[in-house]
Amino acid sequence: MSAAPAHCSEREPWDAIVVRVLKANDVRLVTCVPDKVLAPLIRRLRADAFFTVLFPAREEEAVGIVSGAYMAGMRGIVLMQTSGFATLANCLASLTVPCQIPLLMMVSERGTLGDFQLGQAIVCRTMRPVLETLGIEHFAITRHDEVEFVVDRMIRQAFATQAAATMILSPLLTSRDPAGR
Amino acid sequence: MNAVFADPGSRAQSREMSRTDLTRRLVARLHREEAVVGGIGHTNFDLWASGQRPQNFYMLGSMGLAAPIALGVAIAQPQRRVFALEGDGSLLMQLGCLGTIAAVGPRNLVVVVFDNGMYQITGGQPTSTALGTDLVAVARGCGIARSLWARDEAHFDTLVAHALEGDGPLFIAARTDDTPPAGVTERDASRIRARFMDGLGVAAMPRGR
Numbered sequence: 001m002s003a004a005p006a007h008c009s010e011r012e013p014w015d016a017i018v019v020r021v022l023k024a025n026d027v028r029l030v031t032c033v034p035d036k037v038l039a040p041l042i043r044r045l046r047a048d049a050f051f052t053v054l055f056p057a058r059e060e061e062a063v064g065i066v067s068g069a070y071m072a073g074m075r076g077i078v079l080m081q082t083s084g085f086a087t088l089a090n091c092l093a094s095l096t097v098p099c100q101i102p103l104l105m106m107v108s109e110r111g112t113l114g115d116f117q118l119g120q121a122i123v124c125r126t127m128r129p130v131l132e133t134l135g136i137e138h139f140a141i142t143r144h145d146e147v148e149f150v151v152d153r154m155i156r157q158a159f160a161t162q163a164a165a166t167m168i169l170s171p172l173l174t175s176r177d178p179a180g181r
Numbered sequence: 182m183n184a185v186f187a188d189p190g191s192r193a194q195s196r197e198m199s200r201t202d203l204t205r206r207l208v209a210r211l212h213r214e215e216a217v218v219g220g221i222g223h224t225n226f227d228l229w230a231s232g233q234r235p236q237n238f239y240m241l242g243s244m245g246l247a248a249p250i251a252l253g254v255a256i257a258q259p260q261r262r263v264f265a266l267e268g269d270g271s272l273l274m275q276l277g278c279l280g281t282i283a284a285v286g287p288r289n290l291v292v293v294v295f296d297n298g299m300y301q302i303t304g305g306q307p308t309s310t311a312l313g314t315d316l317v318a319v320a321r322g323c324g325i326a327r328s329l330w331a332r333d334e335a336h337f338d339t340l341v342a343h344a345l346e347g348d349g350p351l352f353i354a355a356r357t358d359d360t361p362p363a364g365v366t367e368r369d370a371s372r373i374r375a376r377f378m379d380g381l382g383v384a385a386m387p388r389g390r
Binding site for chain 1: 240256371
């Protein structure tokens with residue numbers, strides 16, 4: 001095949017959809033510990049004056065900043081990869097859940113579907129058990145046509161129910177090319 | 182920069198003070214609904230014992246996150262002065278936050294660390310500040326230029342007065358003793374969160390759609 005069909009190459013990228021949905025929900029503060037998969041999203045967020053984008057040294061710190069901002073009336077989100085999520089069990093269990101803070105987390109899922117790093121593959125297996133043990137809502141987004149619905153609904157539910165939400169970005173979404181390979 | 186901040190002082194040259202007394206001195210000067218985030222353990226116990234203001238947040242877990250939480254409050258409400266009260270053990274656990282604070286540069290944020298050189302609540306085991314780590318030097322090295330040791334109670338009062346009027350971010354370290362805290366915080370986390378949000382004038386739930 002010489003080129004992808006026009007409707008595939010011109011569709012709105014997943015990261016642009018996320019930016020649009022964050023804006024529509026007034027999520028202005030973005031804290032991230034970077035990740036290669038998240039890089040295009042971070043680039044887009046930094047280029048938009050609507051957002052305040054911070055790079056804390058650790059994911060725990062990012063959770064603290066977003067939690068403080070929430071309590072003071074500003075909505076935020078933490079962006080991280082799976083290995084970063086693995087550092088969060090204590091603060092989720094002792095701050096986020098007992099204080100009923102609607103913490104938004106977006107995790108780029110590493111260590112599955114073709115990762116080459118053993119450490120990533122092992123730590124990846126800890127993510128869902130931790131989320132389930134703590135009773136934190138989570139959903140893996142695998143399809144481009146589900147990004148808008150899932151991100152929008154998870155954000156709304158988090159704030160309406162005073163509970164954290166984890167949006168997992170599957171390689172099926174972030175690594176497949178538009179032709180679905 | 183104000184001459185007050187030229188000399189960082191040193192831990193060795195600072196008087197050993199009472200955390201309870203210093204917390205009460207600070208709280209007594211708060212008349213404009215300033216927010217105060219009290220770190221885990223004796224730090225928030227003494228904040229609780231100093232009088233329960235609606236603008237106080239008592240951190241029951243998440244050791245090390247008092248300054249990041251205060252930073253979030255300071256970003257969201259730039260008109261409000263925000264204090265983080267932290268212990269040396271807690272701050273040592275999350276030193277990277279000082280670099281983040283310096284990078285963001287919030288003018289309304291003040292970090293106060295009570296440094297008694299020990300994990301007092303678990304039996305007085307030494308922290309690295311008892312063995313040579315200088316937290317003011319760390320804060321300055323991270324880029325918080327207005328960082329210094331309170332030499333004694335009168336100096337602490339002066340620094341708090343600057344913190345309430347001048348530009349931040351500010352980092353104030355006070356060497357403290359091992360006197361037990363003057364009270365114990367109640368442990369209803371969601372109530373603490375809800376009261377803090379009320380104190381900051383924020384409604385938790387979005388309006389129904």
